[in-house]
Amino acid sequence: MTADTRQGPQQRDLGFQLRQEWDDAATLLPEATVPELFARRVAEEPGAIAVETDDEEISYARLDARTDRLARRLVEQGVAPGDNVAVLMRRSSDLVAALLAVAKAGAAFVPLSARDPVTRMHAVVAGSGCRLLLVDETTQDHEMTSHLAYLRADAEIGADAPPRGAPVETDPFGDRTAGPEALLYIMHTSGSTGAPKGVAVTHRNVVAFALDRIWRSGDHNRILFHSPHAFDASTYELWVPLLTGGTVVVAAGQADAALLRRLGGAGRITSLWLGAGLFGALAEADPECLAGLRQVWTGGDVVPPAAVARVQSACPGLTVYDGYGPTETTTFATRHRIARIHPEDRPVPIGGPMDNTRVYLLDDRLRLTEPGESGQVYVAGDGVARGYVSQPGLTARRFLPDIFGAPGGRMYATGDVARREPDGSLNLLGRADNQFKIHGFRIEPGEIESVLAGHPEVSRAVLLVSKTPDGSGHLAAVVVPAAPGRRPDPEALRGYLADRLPAHMVPARIVVRAGLPLTAHDKVDHRILMSELAAADAGPAAPTAPTAPETAATAETMARVAELWSAVLGVDRIAVDDSFFDRGGNSLKLIGLHARLCRTFGVDIPVQRLFEISSIRAMALYLQRAAGPDEGPVLVGDPRSVSAASARGAARRDRIRASREHR
Incomplete structure (x- = not known):
């Protein structure tokens, strides 16, 4: 596919208008790496809080010292500039320090998800050429440690650390990164050949993203880190705060309604990212859980307008943005501030380009499309990644010469089809290929079909x-x-x-x-x-009648739980022993169900527990036990729900206060 360089007056006029838009998005960026920018933050405000968990607050100076200790150890292990280091750790303050330490050592981190099969991890590690694996206490016995040299990152970070309150070490490690064009991380997405493909993202890519003017409002001072570090939303959650003097607030568990209500209501977080699926589930079940936040960014798929309306109605002080961009363009390529009154019968636009980003809609001859016409989305600018690791052919097909930019520039062919509206904003229409997204995850059908056909x-x-x-x-x-x-x-x-x-x-x-x-x-x-x-699927099983030992109260609870299941799954007839996941449920829908159960029954259920009690009968019996042996279900509006919730809250506060005094 080559560009048609013959441009008529309309093409020239359109090109002139778009160049004005691109000029407006251009900003001056420092020639710096991620560790260099972090060092500037340390020097400016060493005592400011860089990372916060439920148990500790870590200043920029202390985080710097922690990363220096691990970076030195990495060098002792033979890590050199240009190497790639695999990271298999739980979400924690140690994970934040580990990723920064890898960057200081001049290497790129390759995040692994503990939920992925070992065979997939092997493919990721082999394709990236990793020779070292960073683990922590929770993953040190993982099967991957028997196939790859590994290092306990949390132990190295804590080794020889000064006691709390003591002066921070002042022997800086420095930065061994070759320069802004060096790789910061390699993140893997679904590949059509049956193997994941690694996207190589540079320091320049992340610096351009983190220093975008959109983050300077003050609303992004305290960002919740809840995404897997193998998912590119973590780029926003980690590097925007750390490179701009903000705070990374580490989520101990799942980002459910209870957690968001607790953190947002206390002012501990000011903004967060929610994938479109999770945003929709929370908006439907408990939109008030986002009250107290200043901004919520959502996207990764089509954002439901009705979900936005519910959240805006419940949280009038909240601003909602739609952020769009594949991993190959470093998290977000465009953004759209959603108006407070957005028609529910109109799609939510993906808006205009981020700073130092150019977005083209091109036809199959690589000509700019006119307003109102559809075209494939191409993204150029400082966010465009280097390419795919060890896949030069695929890189050449998707990372093309930027025909509208300076010589040597490249543009990424996203495969998404969009239309430019008269006001300049973009509306996504679908895909130019058969790739799709579910729950924010990009999926190539060919990968699943290839593996399945290998049986x-x-x-x-x-x-x-x-x-x-x-x-x-x-x-x-x-x-x-x-x-x-x-x-x-x-x-x-x-x-x-x-x-x-x-x-x-x-x-x-x-x-x-x-x-x-x-x-x-x-x-x-x-x-x-x-x-x-x-x-x-037209005739699912009818609800199963309760067995003899079950009381009328339990039957009533099962009926109420079944109603909530139907609302979440969109299925009318469900057997009480059906598995939630076999009837079309998934982790996002489970979070929506969790919020409904907590509100309806006035209980505080750990969302992880619902993965274990995944039938209507099991959930009803659990709720019965939570209400007490002699009580029926406690529904919203029942005075017992208020008193029980108050008692639980007081007990939790007492436990927290006691644990803090003990420390």
């Missing part, structure tokens, strides 16, 4: 996706047996995938079919397959 009992596999307006959806797969008359077990196939792919890429259902229906053009007819799945 010895499968000859062909087709992935089916059903999206919902809230940004969530369901995955299903249809497989054709490798041998006629032999039927592979669908659950065994799901287990096969679970051993090789992240959980969000494992289809909820796998259907075995003798062959695949074809269109007149000999392509797989997805419409027929989708209609067959819909027909199979």
Whole structure:
């Protein structure tokens, strides 16, 4: 695909208008690395709080000393500038220090998710050429440590540390990074060939993002770090505060309604990022949980206008932004401040470019499209990553010469299709390819189909996706047996995938079919397959009656829980022993259910507990025990819910106060 350089008057006029927009977005950036900018923050305000957890507050000076200790140890282990270091640690203040220490040592960090199968971790480590793995107390016994040299980062950070209150060490390690063009991290996304692809992001990319003028309002002084560090939203959560003098507030657990209400209400966080799916789930179940925050950024998929309206109504002092951008353009390429009165029947725009970013809508001949016309989104500027690690062919296809920029510049072909509105804002319309997003995760169907077809009992596999307006959806797969008359077990196939792919890429259902229906053009007819799945789902099992030992109060609780399930899952008839996840549930929908259960029954359930009690019957019995042995369910409006919640809150405050006095 080459650019058509013949431009008429309209093309020239449009180009002139867009160049004015690009000039407005241009700002001067320092020629500095991430450690250099962090060092400036340390020098300016050494006593300011850089990282905060439930247990401690860590100043910039102390965080600097912690990272220096680990950086020295990394060098002793042979880490040199240009190396890549894998990081498999839980979210904590030690993780923040570890990532910065890797950067100081001149290396790039390669984040690993503990939820991913070991086979996928091996692919990530091998593709990135990592020779060292950083772990902590919670991951030191992980299977990966038997295949790769490893270092206990938390132990090294705490080794020889001065006692609390003592002066901070003043022997700075410095910065061994080769320069702004060196890699800061390699983050992996789904790949169409059956293996994840690593996006190489430089210091310059992250510095440009973190110093964007949009963060200077004062609303981003205290940002919640709750995303996995293997997800690019963590770039916003970590580097925006650390490079601008703010505070990273580390979330100990899942970012559920209870946690956000506690942190936002106390002023401990001023802003956060929520994927469109999680934003929608919280907006539907408990929009007031975002009260106390100044800004919430959402995106990663289509943002439901109705969810925005609910949040804005419940939290009139809150500003909501839609942020758009693939990992290849360093988290956000565009942003849109959503008006307080946004029509619910109109999509939420992705807005205009971030600083030092240019966004083009081009047709298939790489010509600028006119306002009102659709085109593929191309992103150029300082946020565009170096490319894909060890994949020069794919890099050349997606990272093209910037035909509108300075010589040597590049633009990234996102694959997204958008339309430019008369006011200049962009509206996403879909994809130019078959890639899609569910729950904020980018998924290439080819990766799942390739792995599934690698099973010895499968000859062909087709992935089916059903999206919902809230940004969530369901995955299903249809497989054709490798041998006629032999039927592979669908659950065994799901287990096969679970051993090789992240959980969000494992289809909820796998259907075995003798062959695949074809269109007149000999392509797989997805419409027929989708209609067959819909027909199979048309008659779910009716609710199961309670067994004899169950009391009338338990039956009432089960009925109320079933109502909440139906609201979250969009399913009318559910058996009390069905698994929430087998009926289309996922972690995002579970957070929405969790908020509803807590509000309806006046209880404080750890959201992690719901992963273990995933049926209506189990949840009802748990709620009965939480209410007390002689009491029925405590519903909202019942005086017991208020008194019980007050008593629990007082008890928690007493425990916290006692633990602090003990420390």
